[in-house]
Amino acid sequence: MPLGTLVTMIRFDGVTKSYASAANSGSVAVDDLTLEAPTGQITVLVGPSGCGKTTTLRMVNRMITPTSGTISINGTDTASLDTAELRRGIGYVIQHAGLFPHRTVLDNVTTVPRLLGTDKATARRRAMELIERVGLDPSMAKRYPAQLSGGQQQRVGVARALAADPPVMLMDEPFSAVDPVVREQLQNEFLRLQGELGKTILFVTHDIDEAVKLGDQVAVLRVGGRLAQLAPPETLLADPVDDFVAGFVGRDRGYRALAFADAPELELRRETTVRLGASVDDVRSAGDDWVLAVGDDGEPLGWVRVAAVEREVTRDLLQRGGTVATSDGSLRALLDAALSSPSGRGVVADPDGRLLGTITASEVVPVIEARQRGAARVIATGPTGIRHVDGGTT
Numbered sequence: 001m002p003l004g005t006l007v008t009m010i011r012f013d014g015v016t017k018s019y020a021s022a023a024n025s026g027s028v029a030v031d032d033l034t035l036e037a038p039t040g041q042i043t044v045l046v047g048p049s050g051c052g053k054t055t056t057l058r059m060v061n062r063m064i065t066p067t068s069g070t071i072s073i074n075g076t077d078t079a080s081l082d083t084a085e086l087r088r089g090i091g092y093v094i095q096h097a098g099l100f101p102h103r104t105v106l107d108n109v110t111t112v113p114r115l116l117g118t119d120k121a122t123a124r125r126r127a128m129e130l131i132e133r134v135g136l137d138p139s140m141a142k143r144y145p146a147q148l149s150g151g152q153q154q155r156v157g158v159a160r161a162l163a164a165d166p167p168v169m170l171m172d173e174p175f176s177a178v179d180p181v182v183r184e185q186l187q188n189e190f191l192r193l194q195g196e197l198g199k200t201i202l203f204v205t206h207d208i209d210e211a212v213k214l215g216d217q218v219a220v221l222r223v224g225g226r227l228a229q230l231a232p233p234e235t236l237l238a239d240p241v242d243d244f245v246a247g248f249v250g251r252d253r254g255y256r257a258l259a260f261a262d263a264p265e266l267e268l269r270r271e272t273t274v275r276l277g278a279s280v281d282d283v284r285s286a287g288d289d290w291v292l293a294v295g296d297d298g299e300p301l302g303w304v305r306v307a308a309v310e311r312e313v314t315r316d317l318l319q320r321g322g323t324v325a326t327s328d329g330s331l332r333a334l335l336d337a338a339l340s341s342p343s344g345r346g347v348v349a350d351p352d353g354r355l356l357g358t359i360t361a362s363e364v365v366p367v368i369e370a371r372q373r374g375a376a377r378v379i380a381t382g383p384t385g386i387r388h389v390d391g392g393t394t
């Protein structure tokens with residue numbers, strides 16, 4: 001066919017996979033699955049262990065052959081294609097990256113393009129571009145997989161899968177084997193990359209938080225390989241079809257759903273700010289228990305408890321526990337900033353990271369309630385969408 005770049009929708013039509021066994025008539029891993037993974041979007045398959053996620057994914061590149069039903073890409077039944085040709089259009093990323101241990105990072109990334117006939121110099125140049133694009137330092141290219149951290153290996157795995165520029169990507173728990181901080185970085189960079197590349201992606205995870213963060217749509221599977229619900233993440237959280245889905249998406253789904261509510265135009269409090277080195281008199285003149293320290297570019301550095309300052313504001317007095325929300329972020333980020341702030345005032349920055357002001361949880365909650373009542377605009381705004389109150393200095 002070669003998988004076209006214009007339309008790369010993946011379609012499952014009544015797909016079943018059962019494993020015959022001597023002991024019984026066979027166990028069903030995937031049961032009559034019908035779903036569409038739209039072009040240029042991320043479709044996440046999520047569900048408890050053994051619900052058939054990996055089997056579903058591997059039937060797309062025919063590592064597993066369906067017992068019945070059809071899987072088509074661009075309207076062409078994949079069963080009618082030569083498997084080598086089919087796989088050429090499909091990138092595949094797995095947990096632990098699955099890198100070739102005896103090849104360098106560069107050789108890992110160039111392997112598939114070289115097999116496909118790309119000349120060495122071109123393959124290397126593209127590989128170096130990709131290595132940087134997934135957030136790795138070019139100096140890593142000469143290393144072997146064992147000389148990289150788990151997160152770095154996953155990045156190489158993503159770069160390798162992208163190397164032949166396939167329109168379709170299959171990703172099986174690609175970020176599960178790394179710690180939560182690295183995982184979040186990988187997720188964010190993956191979303192950034194997908195924003196540039198627009199691949200048609202099927203992504204498997206057992207983690208509902210990852211599913212709702214990454215998916216344009218999320219397919220929840222139940223054990224026995226049946227589709228329980230296919231919906232955009234907002235819908236899944238707000239309107240689970242049954243108790244199984246409700247239980248799977250979790251009890252705090254109301255809070256999670258806030259991640260999809262854009263922070264609205266806000267009234268922010270102006271904060272009195274101090275720089276590192278500010279004297280105890282400067283700090284006390286703010287007339288508050290807490291002052292916010294900012295850096296040279298106006299970026300928030302951390303809160304300082306006024307009573308803790310003996311002579312001047314030093315780095316070790318900064319409390320960095322609070323998260324910083326951005327004015328173009330979500331209501332969840334805003335509420336989290338307020339709840340995690342030692343001063344009780346959530347720090348809000350502009351997209352470039354400069355302080356705009358602060359807001360408290362008791363100011364965010366009415367905005368959330370208004371949203372739930374369906375009120376479109378709750379607060380009058382200035383031209384920037386940010387209105388300052390309290391008249392202090394920033």
Ligand SMILES: Nc1ncnc2c1ncn2[C@@H]1O[C@H](COP(=O)(O)OP(=O)(O)OP(=O)(O)O)[C@@H](O)[C@H]1O
Pocket residue numbers: 019027028029047048049050051052053054055056206
């Ligand atoms: N080769 C096989 N032979 C027999 N049964 C199999 C085989 N491969 C998978 N299964 C069964 O099919 C079902 C689905 O397995 P699959 O690996 O697709 O689930 P999964 O949702 O990806 O699970 P996990 O989240 O634990 O990786 C399971 O019950 C599993 O035991």
